[in-house]
Amino acid sequence: MNRTLSHSSFISSFGGNVMNMLSPQVGENILEIGSGNGYMANQLSSLGVNITGIDSSENMIEQSQHHYPHVHFMRVNALDLDYEDQFDAVFSQNTLHLIHPPTVVIKNIYRALRLQGRFVTEFNGQNHLYPVFNEVLRQLVVFNIISSNFSIPFYFPSIGEYTSLLEQHGFDVQSAIHFIQPLVLQHEDGLRNWLDTHASSLFNNITPETKQIIFNRVEDKLQKTFFKQDEWCLPxxxxxxxxxxxx
Incomplete structure (x- = not known):
C-alpha cells in the first residue's frame, strides 16, 4: 500500500484541517475520545496508527466492534480515563461539548499523554446554535418547565476560557480558533428531528404533546430567518x- 497517498487522501477527504493538525504517523499510539461508530478510528488504523477508540455509549461500541473488529474499542467515559504516559496523541471531534466538568477531562488527557504528546480537538464552542437554544429555553420558561436562570446542559466555551484551562493544567497551546459553520438540516422537520436527537435532555419529563407544541413554536419563531428552499441553515x-x- 502507498502510505503517502493513503494519508493524503484521508486528510483531504475527511477531517481536513483537524487531521492536518493531528498529523497521524505510522506506528503512533493514538487515543480517540468519542469514537462513535468507529469510522474515524478505522481510517486512522488504515494509516498504520495504533488506535484506541473510547465512547461512553454501549450501543456505539457494539456497532464499531461489529464493523471494525480489528480496531481496539472500549466503553469508557472520558471522565474515568486512567491511562498514564501511554499515547503520542489524543484526538476528539464533536464530543467534548457533551462532557463536563472539562477540568477532569483535561487532567485525564494530560495524564494519558507522553511527554511532547499532542492533544487535538474540535467541538462546539461559544454561541453554538444560539438562536435555537435561546428560543427553546424561552419556550421552556413559558411552560414553567425550567426557571429563567436555567442553563443548557452542554459545554460551549470561548477560546479564551478553554485555552486558559489547558494552560492551567500544563498544556502548551499551539493553535486555537473559533469559527462558524452552517449546520444544514434537510426538510421542514429537520430542526425538530435534530432537537429530538441531539438536545433530548432538554425535554425530559414533559409530555409528548407539550414537546410538539414547543417544537412548533420554535419553528415558527426561526423559520423566516433560517429556513429556505426546504432546508434549515443554522449558525x-x-x-x-x-x-x-x-x-
Missing amino acids: AAYIRVQAVKTI
Whole structure:
C-alpha cells in the first residue's frame, strides 16, 4: 500500500484541517475520545496508527466492534480515563461539548499523554446554535418547565476560557480558533428531528404533546430567518485546538 497517498487522501477527504493538525504517523499510539461508530478510528488504523477508540455509549461500541473488529474499542467515559504516559496523541471531534466538568477531562488527557504528546480537538464552542437554544429555553420558561436562570446542559466555551484551562493544567497551546459553520438540516422537520436527537435532555419529563407544541413554536419563531428552499441553515459554532504536553 502507498502510505503517502493513503494519508493524503484521508486528510483531504475527511477531517481536513483537524487531521492536518493531528498529523497521524505510522506506528503512533493514538487515543480517540468519542469514537462513535468507529469510522474515524478505522481510517486512522488504515494509516498504520495504533488506535484506541473510547465512547461512553454501549450501543456505539457494539456497532464499531461489529464493523471494525480489528480496531481496539472500549466503553469508557472520558471522565474515568486512567491511562498514564501511554499515547503520542489524543484526538476528539464533536464530543467534548457533551462532557463536563472539562477540568477532569483535561487532567485525564494530560495524564494519558507522553511527554511532547499532542492533544487535538474540535467541538462546539461559544454561541453554538444560539438562536435555537435561546428560543427553546424561552419556550421552556413559558411552560414553567425550567426557571429563567436555567442553563443548557452542554459545554460551549470561548477560546479564551478553554485555552486558559489547558494552560492551567500544563498544556502548551499551539493553535486555537473559533469559527462558524452552517449546520444544514434537510426538510421542514429537520430542526425538530435534530432537537429530538441531539438536545433530548432538554425535554425530559414533559409530555409528548407539550414537546410538539414547543417544537412548533420554535419553528415558527426561526423559520423566516433560517429556513429556505426546504432546508434549515443554522449558525453552528466550533472551536479547534491543538496543544502539547511539554512538562
